Amino acid sequence: MSLVLYNHDLLADAYKVRLFLSLLGLRYERPTVAILPGNGNDAPAYRELNPAGTVPTLVDGAVVLTRPEAMLVHLAERHDTSGTWLPADPATRAAVFDTLAFAAGDLKAAEEARLESMLGLVPGHRDAFKAARQAFRLLEGQLIRRHLDGEAFLTGANPTIADVAVFPAVALSADFGLGMEEFPRLLIWARRIHKLDGFITAPGVREVV
Template sequence: MSLAASPAPAFTLYDYVLSGNCYKIRLAAALLGVPYDSIAVDFYPGFEHRSEAMLALNPAGTLPVMKTADGVVLTETNAMLAWLGLNHDPGGRWYPAADPVRGPRLVEAMSFGAGLTGSVGLARLHAMLDWPVDGAAARRAGKRDLRQLELRLTAMQIDGEDWLAGGTAPSMADLACFPYVALSPDAGLDHDGYPAIRSWLYRVRSLPGFVTMPGIHDLHELR
């Protein structure tokens, strides 16, 4: 006879609650139902991601960091999303990387999502934490990226496609792009002028198992 045990954690996430990139991993794990351990890293004001212990784990000094139960350390957010999809999504729906048509679109949209860190993400750091960067330039880049996404989603709507890697099911591409788009109001970039983005954000928020983070509204708050 045994008592019900907690499921074994699949990975440890070195996590900062206000980071959009950390949230991508929390969101993917929640949607896929993957249990994990979380270690809070004091990114600000503590700059703990630059501590000796964290640099030993990730010499690039970025967050998040993922350490899998097998001891693999991943430091690039899209690689973590790939790992989750390949190892913890038995149906293989979330990471269709081997699909000859959707695979290249998945790469394209996940790259776009990573790029948002340097536009919207940087503008947000500047607005929220007085990060020492050219905030106006970052905001311009963020606006350019939002416009490009709006155009892409509008063109996709015409083809009846709801999700960024194409087809009728969400993928890691949507999760790679969602956080910094949803968080862009933190940087003074609201969604009023982007109807296709607003619909897509709503679809992502409606996914079963969706979890939120500070700065991203729950669906019921939008109704």
């Protein structure tokens, strides 16, 4: 069985999948889809694989996935022998899926703000920076509640794919000028992610978050 991640190193969505593959200690192929600049995602061969032309795309044998949060779920269910990254406990599992939906929804404003700042791409939000800041405030509140319960990560005492899904937006926020001074719990949490076995960095990730 061969794992292939069609990747671009500058994209937060691709980084979250690379990060999780590394945390799991999995080997995989990593062809680059040249989209920034370039239109590699419009190449016929790539569109045949992923009709939407989004990046990344994960191929795991006969499975082809085009949404990063779905990739995290698949990798956890198929390759995590520890069973910790997507816990079986119903309450924790529900919290993980809730945070994955947040990462795919509200938190997308952070990547929009980042690509607008770096490359001048037009964001989907009228004010992507403002929307990203609001999303960070929600994360800060979630981590404060976890801290009061004596828990260190977004959905409990241990890291899950929810943390992996959220981390790139936080770690790359300097690219669009959002400082971490007003988010002390996010800062502490991000430092914990940096210390996980198998952690890898990416272009733009704060060295000391």
